[in-house]
Every structure is written in structure tokens, then in C-alpha cells.
Amino acid sequence: xxxxxxxxxxxxxxxxxxxxxxxxxxxxxxxxxxxxxxxxxxxxxxxxxxxxxxxxxxxxxxxxxxxxxxxxxxxxxxxxxxxxxxx
Amino acid sequence: xxxxxxxxxxxxxxxxxxxxxxxxxxxxxxxxxxxxxxxxxxxxxxxxxxxxxxxxxxxxxxxxxxxxxxxxxxxxxxxxxxxxxxxxxxxxxxxxxxxxxxxxxxxxxxxxxxxxxxxxxxxxxxxxxxxxxxxxxxxxxxxxxxxxxxxxxxxxxxxxxxxxxxxxxxxxxxxxxxxxxxxxxxxxxxxxxxxxxxxxxxxxxxxxxxxxxxxxxxxxxxxxxxxxxxxxxxxxxxxxxxxxxxxxxxxxxxxxxxxxxxxxxxxxxxxxxxxxxxxxxxxxxxxxxxxxxxxxxxxxxxxxxxxxxxxxxxxxxxxxxxxxxxxxxxxxxxxxxxxxxxxxxxxxxxxxxxxxxxxxxxxxxxxxxxxxxxxxxxxxxxxxxxxxxxxxxxxxxxxxxxxxxxxxxxxxxxxxxxxx
Amino acid sequence: xxxxxxxxxxxxxxxxxxxxxxxxxxxxxxxxxxxxxxxxxxxxxxxxxxxxxxxxxxxxxxxxxxxxxxxxxxxxxxxxxxxxxxxxxxxxxxxxxxxxxxxxxxxxxxxxxxxxxxxxxxxxxxxxxxxxxxxxxxxxxxxxxxxxxxxxxxxxxxxxxxxxxxxxxxxxxxxxxxxxxxxxxxxxxxxxxxxxxxxxxxxxxxxxxxxxxxxxxxxxxxxxxxxxxxxxxxxxxxxxxxxxxxxxxxxxxxxxxxxxxxxxxxxxxxxxxxxxxxxxxxxxxxxxxxxxxxxxxxxxxxxxxxxxxxxxxxxxxxxxxxxxxxxxxxxxxxxxxxxxxxxxxxxxxxxxxxxxxxxxxxxxxxxxxxxxxxxx
Numbered sequence: 026x027x028x029x030x031x032x033x034x035x036x037x038x039x040x041x042x043x044x045x046x047x048x049x050x051x052x053x054x055x056x057x058x059x060x061x062x063x064x065x066x067x068x069x070x071x072x073x074x075x076x077x078x079x080x081x082x083x084x085x086x087x088x089x090x091x092x093x094x095x096x097x098x099x100x101x102x103x104x105x106x107x108x109x110x111x112x
Numbered sequence: 113x114x115x116x117x118x119x120x121x122x123x124x125x126x127x128x129x130x131x132x133x134x135x136x137x138x139x140x141x142x143x144x145x146x147x148x149x150x151x152x153x154x155x156x157x158x159x160x161x162x163x164x165x166x167x168x169x170x171x172x173x174x175x176x177x178x179x180x181x182x183x184x185x186x187x188x189x190x191x192x193x194x195x196x197x198x199x200x201x202x203x204x205x206x207x208x209x210x211x212x213x214x215x216x217x218x219x220x221x222x223x224x225x226x227x228x229x230x231x232x233x234x235x236x237x238x239x240x241x242x243x244x245x246x247x248x249x250x251x252x253x254x255x256x257x258x259x260x261x262x263x264x265x266x267x268x269x270x271x272x273x274x275x276x277x278x279x280x281x282x283x284x285x286x287x288x289x290x291x292x293x294x295x296x297x298x299x300x301x302x303x304x305x306x307x308x309x310x311x312x313x314x315x316x317x318x319x320x321x322x323x324x325x326x327x328x329x330x331x332x333x334x335x336x337x338x339x340x341x342x343x344x345x346x347x348x349x350x351x352x353x354x355x356x357x358x359x360x361x362x363x364x365x366x367x368x369x370x371x372x373x374x375x376x377x378x379x380x381x382x383x384x385x386x387x388x389x390x391x392x393x394x395x396x397x398x399x400x401x402x403x404x405x406x407x408x409x410x411x412x413x414x415x416x417x418x419x420x421x422x423x424x425x426x427x428x429x430x431x432x433x434x435x436x437x438x439x440x441x442x443x444x445x446x447x448x449x450x451x452x453x454x455x456x457x458x459x460x461x462x463x464x465x466x467x468x469x470x471x472x473x474x475x476x477x478x479x480x481x482x483x484x485x486x487x488x489x490x491x492x493x494x495x496x497x498x499x500x501x502x503x504x505x506x507x508x509x510x511x512x513x514x515x516x517x518x519x520x521x522x523x524x525x526x527x528x529x530x531x532x
Numbered sequence: 533x534x535x536x537x538x539x540x541x542x543x544x545x546x547x548x549x550x551x552x553x554x555x556x557x558x559x560x561x562x563x564x565x566x567x568x569x570x571x572x573x574x575x576x577x578x579x580x581x582x583x584x585x586x587x588x589x590x591x592x593x594x595x596x597x598x599x600x601x602x603x604x605x606x607x608x609x610x611x612x613x614x615x616x617x618x619x620x621x622x623x624x625x626x627x628x629x630x631x632x633x634x635x636x637x638x639x640x641x642x643x644x645x646x647x648x649x650x651x652x653x654x655x656x657x658x659x660x661x662x663x664x665x666x667x668x669x670x671x672x673x674x675x676x677x678x679x680x681x682x683x684x685x686x687x688x689x690x691x692x693x694x695x696x697x698x699x700x701x702x703x704x705x706x707x708x709x710x711x712x713x714x715x716x717x718x719x720x721x722x723x724x725x726x727x728x729x730x731x732x733x734x735x736x737x738x739x740x741x742x743x744x745x746x747x748x749x750x751x752x753x754x755x756x757x758x759x760x761x762x763x764x765x766x767x768x769x770x771x772x773x774x775x776x777x778x779x780x781x782x783x784x785x786x787x788x789x790x791x792x793x794x795x796x797x798x799x800x801x802x803x804x805x806x807x808x809x810x811x812x813x814x815x816x817x818x819x820x821x822x823x824x825x826x827x828x829x830x831x832x833x834x835x836x837x838x839x840x841x842x843x844x845x846x847x848x849x850x851x852x853x854x855x856x857x858x859x860x861x862x863x864x865x866x867x868x869x870x871x872x873x874x875x876x877x878x879x880x881x882x883x884x885x886x887x888x889x890x891x892x893x894x895x896x897x898x899x900x901x902x903x904x905x906x907x908x
Contacts, residue, residue: 044246045246047246048245048246048247049245049246049247051242051245051246051247052242052245052246052247052248055247055248056248060231060232060333061231061332061333065229065462065465066463066464066465066792067465069229069465070230070231070332070333071229071231071462072231072232072234072333073234073238073242074222074233074234074235074238074462074495075219075220075222075234075235075237075238075241075495076234076235076237076238076239076240076241076242076245077152077219077237077238077241078145078516079219079491079494079495080222080462080491080494080495081463081489081490081491081495081517082462084490084752090831091752091754091832092490092517092752092753092754092832092833096241096242096245097146099147111755112752112753112754112755112793189810189812190812191812191813197812204816478568478571479568479571482568482570482571482575482680482681482684483680483681483684488836489835490752490833490835492835492836512810512836512837512838513810513812513815513837514834514835514836514837517752517833517834517835518833518834519830519831519832519833519834520749520751520797520819520822520823520829520830520831520832520833520834521823521830521831523749523812523815523816523819523834523837524816524819524820524823524830525816526812526813526815526816527813527816527817527820
């Protein structure tokens with residue numbers, strides 16, 4: 026019986042990164058060296074703020090679906106995460 | 113067949129209510145929007161819990177035949193008097209209820225200051241939640257600032273995750289903090305010991321009091337912050353700033369269910385019953401008071417909902433918890449000087465980039481909304497609404513569907529109610 | 533306070549447009565509203581500028597007004613958050629396509645460009661639409677605005693031209709040439725125009741205007757996903773619609789791209805519902821109908837829903853003109869879902885009647901006297 030892989034491999038803006046299984050997408054971004062989830066309506070870089078799914082600052086595109094909350098999305102193998110959207 | 117008691121929220125209040133109801137022989141349905149139970153204070157799920165009360169409650173609940181758990185289930189509204197509308201698994205599910213206990217918790221009061229929108233600036237509870245969600249901070253410089261005991265808990269979380277905590281910057285002056293300490297000592301001995309143990313853990317970290325946040329600095333990301341204390345401005349280089357000014361109850365679902373809200377909290381009677389006959393509320397959503405208040409109120413609410421009297425120890429426990437809540441409120445209530453943090457070019461509404469200067473000419477929330485788009489973004493005023501209430505005294509009381517953003521698919525599922 | 537020539541009661545888009553028109557024509561106007569300009573149903577609606585041709589007089593009023601909108605937007609498009617996105621009247625089957633062709637012909641003959649579009653062309657033009665549609669009519673000059681911004685701007689213009697406004701001031705009574713405020717203060721004028729939408733009947737019991745409830749929803753930002761406002765050919769259809777006043781629900785998909793990149797979604801009609809609460813079952817129907825046309829909507833986040841009570845009349849035409857019995861009292865209300873489109877046209881027609889100059893379009897269909905036989 027093989028042990029479950031303790032890591033998940035996700036793609037952050039096209040770059041693969043391994044993160045501990047069960048962490049959220051914010052964790053994956055920081056692990057990938059990114060501190061930007063989206064661009065504000067006046068073009069400012071933004072990142073997670075409230076951490077609990079209220080402020081909506083951590084919106085990223087997950088598996089092609091836009092406006093997903095990074096702090097509420099758990100990383101899964103093969104997940105693609107795209108940041109910096111202007112919405 | 114026993115009828116079901118529904119409970120929304122599986123933080124300390126919800127888990128406590130659930131456990132109590134099961135022990136009394138009821139059937140329960142526990143609905144929570146996170147992927148693991150525990151709410152905020154007990155975030156991270158069973159594997160991470162250190163509080164025995166969390167483990168005990170969960171051990172009683174899971175696998176219990178009378179307990180249904182809906183995890184990753186977001187209540188987004190309500191239908192006719194007795195139906196919750198829930199988005200889960202990408203679909204919309206109608207959940208009819210006879211009796212429900214709302215344990216919706218709280219969120220941080222986010223007060224604006226120059227640079228607060230920079231990547232790297234988070235709430236105090238926000239940084240805690242992010243670290244518990246796996247965000248690596250090992251070797252990073254962190255400053256914790258704002259007001260309230262949450263700052264110490266956040267500093268502790270950051271320290272244990274390997275961060276270098278450069279300073280804890282508390283707005284209240286030392287005189288008030290020592291009065292708080294005495295207040296703990298005189299009536300809340302356990303909490304005094306917890307505080308003392310936290311201070312011991314955090315010794316060596318500069319604890320600045322009577323301070324005001326001046327500015328968070330950086331171009332695209334946070335590089336450092338400037339703090340005014342003792343008449344001087346001091347700059348701290350940092351990668352993360354955890355800024356928290358206290359908590360506000362989550363009242364959206366209670367509002368949608370037409371429960372009375374007083375002073376920003378769900379109004380309840382001695383049995384934790386709201387103004388609606390079949391709806392109870394417990395924990396932070398009835399008033400900020402911490403985990404002990406939540407656990408006790410959860411118990412009382414469940415018992416009352418089942419037509420049972422509270423146990424002999426619950427009422428004095430709740431009285432003590434309320435006394436602690438009052439002490440917290442007296443000590444750490446945001447004062448007018450925090451309004452001065454916000455300059456004319458400081459963004460107040462983060463979703464729509466609306467600055468203070470653009471809000472000043474307006475007389476109320478609705479007028480400001482139509483003229484500037486404040487509160488019209490995805491957070492629908494959850495972040496900026498409390499700030500506008502603090503800065504301008506504006507109140508707004510929309511109870512809206514969906515109370516959190518929901519997919520059109522989920523909302524389109526509610527064609528018939530009372531059927532899942 | 534100097535006696536105004538005209539008091540306009542109601543600063544929604546119609547009242548504000550009427551007041552601005554009369555002030556620009558040299559009148560001394562006082563615009564009064566119980567709340568803020570454009571804060572009522574004006575703020576709740578879809579803000580579409582659309583040529584609707586269910587009847588000839590409806591089209592007359594629309595085209596008159598849309599020409600005036602073009603003038604206004606030549607300088608104010610930014611402030612009004614205008615997007616000239618055009619309308620695609622989408623036909624799901626051959627019967628709807630036949631009606632779409634008739635619409636294209638009617639609008640085209642009146643100079644409001646409307647071009648028939650085949651199913652294939654439609655798919656290229658608006659990829660978010662589902663496949664298999666019969667086709668559409670593309671009306672390129674239609675657009676969308678944010679009406680509260682326009683109402684505010686018109687109120688500012690009135691003041692800039694020397695007129696007056698009083699907001700946050702409720703009106704309790706209208707008499708011949710005078711209003712009485714809720715405070716008891718009485719203000720006399722040359723004429724009074726009542727443009728209070730569903731509140732007209734409270735002030736003028738002889739003019740029956742009733743609320744027709746609509747549900748709307750708006751998404752988070754999804755820029756560049758939708759180019760045109762997409763409207764089902766079933767929208768505005770009177771044949772087959774249940775009688776005015778019944779509480780049945782009529783749904784017709786109507787989805788707009790806003791300048792922010794949000795999609796604004798409607799639409800539905802229900803009469804006889806008193807409360808303005810969002811009914812999740814009705815909202816679900818509106819969303820189903822929209823998702824059926826635009827499948828990608830299913831995954832898009834809805835951030836808010838709300839309702840609006842359209843001011844409706846039994847014969848579907850607005851009320852514009854002189855009150856049948858009260859002297860020096862005029863009405864401009866009851867525009868149902870076309871208040872924004874026809875605001876400027878209404879203002880022009882009302883000015884024609886008040887100044888006793890030739891009416892820009894035939895005014896008989898809108899006459900307040902047409903209700904004389906309706907029991908109060």
C-alpha cells in the first residue's frame with residue numbers, strides 16, 4: 026500500500042509548484058513567489074486581505090473559471106491558477 | 113420521527129450547539145461554508161485543534177447517526193419563512209428548517225489607512241487565517257498592528273510559523289492595557305493566565321503602545337510601515353503587516369431572515385432566541401466576546417431550541433463571558449483618533465477604488481453608492497460598510513440575496529422550494 | 533422664495549428630464565423629490581436605450597427620445613456610463629425570426645438601423661450565445677446608461693441654469709397649481725408636473741398607475757465576454773401575455789454588458805405583488821432564461837439581486853399631458869420599462885403641450901383624459 030503523496034502540484038501562471046496537500050491557493054501563490062492575486066479597477070496590484078472569504082481581494086482564475094477566491098480554494102493536483110486579472 | 117435542528121456555522125458556537133443537541137437526543141443538520149469545521153478561532157480542522165472542547169465536540173458529532181453535516185456549504189439566502197438557500201458542490205439546494213441556530217461568527221473591522229491596499233497588508237485575524245491555510249511566512253518579517261487581544265494571538269501564530277515578528281503596535285495606551293490586565297485578574301483568571309503566557313511567549317518582541325499607524329509603504333508590495341508613538345515616527349521594514357482593529361458580528365443571514373439587529377449584532381433573549389420565534393443565535397454574531405462566550409451561548413441556544421432549560425452552570429458561565437465581552441469593548445473600542453488614519457486619497461472601498469475624498473460630499477450610504485460605486489463591488493460593502501459606519505456614521509441595512517457571491521447556476525436551482 | 537413657473541414633483545429620470553427641459557426653455561423650475569435624484573425605480577432598472585416597436589406610438593416616442601439621447605450623450609457619455617453596445621433581438625425559432633424580420637423592417641424604415649443576422653453570423657458576432665439560434669436583429673445604435681448618474685447630472689444642470697431643487701422633501705398633496713409638502717408647507721407655482729411614477733395615483737387618484745415588479749441580478753466583472761445587450765424576442769410581447777393586473781409571472785431574457793464588464797440580467801414582470809422583496813424562485817426563473825441563451829453565465833458569480841416596481845398603465849402607454857380636471861396640473865409618468873429610453877422624448881412632448889406649440893409626435897395616445905371612464 027503506497028502512502029498518499031504529501032504534495033499537490035499546481036500551476037501558478039504557468040509555472041509548476043509543489044505545495045503541501047491541503048493548503049489553499051493563497052499559500053500556493055506565496056510559495057511561487059507571487060504576492061498578487063488581481064489588479065484593482067485602477068490597476069493596483071492586490072493580494073489576500075481578510076483571509077476568510079469576505080473581502081474578495083484574493084480573486085484568481087482557477088481551472089479557467091474566473092472570480093474564484095484563493096483563500097477558499099484548496100489546491101488539487103493539476104490545478105491551474107492564473108493571477109493578475111483586471112476584474 | 114424526530115424533527116431536525118439546523119445549525120449554521122461550525123465554529124465554537126455551532127459545534128457546541130451541535131454537541132449539546134445530540135446529547136439531548138435531537139437530530140441535527142450542521143451547515144458550514146469552509147472545507148473543515150472550526151470557524152475562525154478553531155481554524156484548520158480536527159488535525160490542528162489544540163482546544164479540547166473542539167476535539168470533544170467533533171468526536172461526539174462525526175459518524176453520529178443523528179448528525180448530518182453539510183461542509184463547503186454556503187448559505188446564500190432564504191426563501192419563505194422556513195427555508196435556507198445553500199450553495200454546495202456548485203449547485204443550489206433548498207434546506208427547509210423548523211428551527212435553526214445561527215452561529216455565523218464575526219469578521220474583522222477593516223479601517224483604512226494610507227497604503228492598506230498594498231499586497232502584504234492583511235487583517236490581524238486575516239494573517240492568522242492565511243497562515244493556518246498554509247501560507248508560508250518562515251523567515252519573513254511581520255508587524256502586527258491595530259488594537260485588541262487578537263494582535264497577540266496573531267503574533268503568536270506568526271512566530272510559531274517561523275516568521276520574524278518585528279513589532280506589535282497597539283493603539284491603546286499602556287494605562288488602558290494595564291487596567292484591562294487588572295480586569296482580567298479580578299474576574300477572568302484563566303484569561304489572565306492565557307494573556308500572561310502569551311506575553312511570555314512574545315517577550316523580546318517590541319510591544320509599542322499608544323501608537324497610530326501612519327502609512328504602509330511600498331510600490332507594488334509592502335516594504336515597511338511607519339508608526340507614530342511617543343511623539344516620534346518610527347519605520348519598520350516588513351513583508352507582512354497584520355492590521356486589525358477588532359471584530360464585527362456577521363449579521364447578513366440574520367438580516368435576511370428578518371431577525372432584529374441591534375447595535376450591529378443579532379438581538380437575542382435569555383434563551384438565545386432572536387426576534388423570530390424559530391430562530392436562535394449564538395456566539396460572535398450576537399456580540400464579540402471570544403470563544404468562551406460562543407461555547408456557552410451555543411449550549412444555551414441548543415437547549416432552548418429543544419425546549420430545555422439551561423444547565424446550572426451555563427447561566428453563570430454566560431454572565432462571566434458577557435462581563436469579559438464588556439471589558440473587551442470598553443478597553444478596545446475604536447476611538448475617533450483612528451478616523452484620522454484615513455487621508456483624502458486613502459482608498460475606502462477596495463472593490464471599486466473609491467477614496468475618502470470622493471465619499472465626503474455625500475450624506476448617506478445610498479447616495480454615496482449611486483454616485484461613487486462604493487459598496488457595489490463583489491464584497492457588497494462587507495469590508496467598506498463598517499469603515500463607512502465608523503468614519504461617517506452611515507448605516508445601511510440591506511439584506512440581500514445572495515448574501516455571498518453565488519454562481520448563476522446555483523441561484524437558478526431554486527425554482528421550487530422545499531425540495532432538494 | 534420667488535414663485536416658480538413650474539414645480540416638477542419627482543426627480544426620477546422622467547421628472548428630471550422634464551424639469552431640465554422646461555428650465556432650458558426659459559422657465560423657472562423647482563424640482564422636488566422625497567429622496568435623491570434618480571434614487572427610486574430609476575436606480576433599479578436596466579438603463580437600456582432601446583427602440584421598441586410593439587405599437588406605432590411607442591416607436592414614435594422612442595425614436596423622438598433616442599435622437600435627444602444622442603444629443604445629450606455627445607457630451608455626457610462618460611458621466612452617463614454610456615455604452616453603445618447595440619441590441620441583439622435573439623430569435624430562438626422560425627416564428628420569432630419572422631417577427632424579428634418585421635422589427636428590422638419597421639425600425640429600418642424609420643431610420644433606426646436594424647439589420648437581420650443569420651444564425652451563423654450571430655455565433656460569430658456574439659460567441660457567448662448558445663448555438664442553434666435561428667438568428668437575430670441587430671440594432672447598432674441602441675445602448676445602455678447608468679440612469680441615476682443622468683438624473684443627478686440633469687438636476688445639476690437645472691441649478692446651473694438658475695432653477696432650484698429640493699431633495700429629501702416629500703410631497704403630500706397636489707392641487708391646482710400648488711403642492712403641499714409633508715411638513716405642511718404649501719408652495720404655489722404657475723404649473724405643477726407630477727412625475728412620481730407609481731406614487732402618481734396616491735397624489736392624483738384619477739390617474740391609475742400601478743407597480744409591475746421586476747427582478748434583476750448583476751454579476752462580478754467579466755470584461756469582454758459580451759458585446760451587445762442580448763434580448764429575447766419574447767420581450768415586450770403583448771400577445772399571449774397575461775392580462776395586466778394578474779399576478780402571473782412573465783419572463784424574457786435580457787442581458788446587458790455594463791461599462792464595468794459586469795452583466796446586468798433581467799427580466800420579468802409580475803403585477804399585484806405588493807412587497808419589493810427578492811423572491812428567490814422568481815430570480816431563479818430569470819437566471820434560467822438567461823442561462824438558456826448564454827450558457828457561460830451558469831459559472832459566473834452573481835453578486836447582488838434586487839427588484840424594481842415599474843410604473844405601469846392598463847393600456848401599456850405612459851401618461852403625458854394635462855390633468856383632466858385639476859387646472860395647471862400635468863402628468864408625466866407610467867413608462868413601465870421604457871422610462872429611461874423615453875425620458876427626453878417625454879420631456880419634449882410635455883413641453884410642447886405646456887407651451888401650446890405643435891406636438892412633436894401625436895399626443896392623444898398618452899392623454900391623461902383617457903382614464904375618465906375608469907373607476908377610481
